[in-house]
Amino acid sequence: MNITDAVINRALEKANIENATLRFGVVKAITTKTLTVTLGGADVPLVPFLKSYTPTVGDRVWLLHQGSTLVALGSN
Numbered sequence: 360m361n362i363t364d365a366v367i368n369r370a371l372e373k374a375n376i377e378n379a380t381l382r383f384g385v386v387k388a389i390t391t392k393t394l395t396v397t398l399g400g401a402d403v404p405l406v407p408f409l410k411s412y413t414p415t416v417g418d419r420v421w422l423l424h425q426g427s428t429l430v431a432l433g434s435n
Contacts (some may be wrong), residue, residue, distance in 0.1 A: 379425040386434075388420040394431055396420055406431050 384396035384403070393405045394414055406422070408414055409430035418434035 373426065377426050379423055382422040382424050382429075384420050384422055384431075386414050386416050386420050386431075389414050389416060394420070396431065398422065398423065398429075403429065410434065 365423040380387040382398060384398035386394050387397050387402055388395040388404075392407060393404070393409055394406045396406050397403075400408055406429050408420075412429065412431065414420065414434070420434050423430045423432055
């Protein structure tokens with residue numbers, strides 16, 4: 360096993376034991392595949408979103424947060 364495989368395997372093991380948290384933010388900007396969201400008063404860029412979600416600036420977005428990964432699931 361090379362070093363890259365070892366790092367990936369360790370990250371996967373850690374992800375399996377960490378809890379995911381549902382957070383809420385506001386969509387500030389949209390690119391083709393990512394969003395910038397305002398979360399806790401700070402702008403967070405490069406947040407990927409699900410293919411089934413069509414974001415709009417100003418949406419209150421549902422965010423799944425696990426470790427350093429943040430993914431936009433949709434809006435309410």
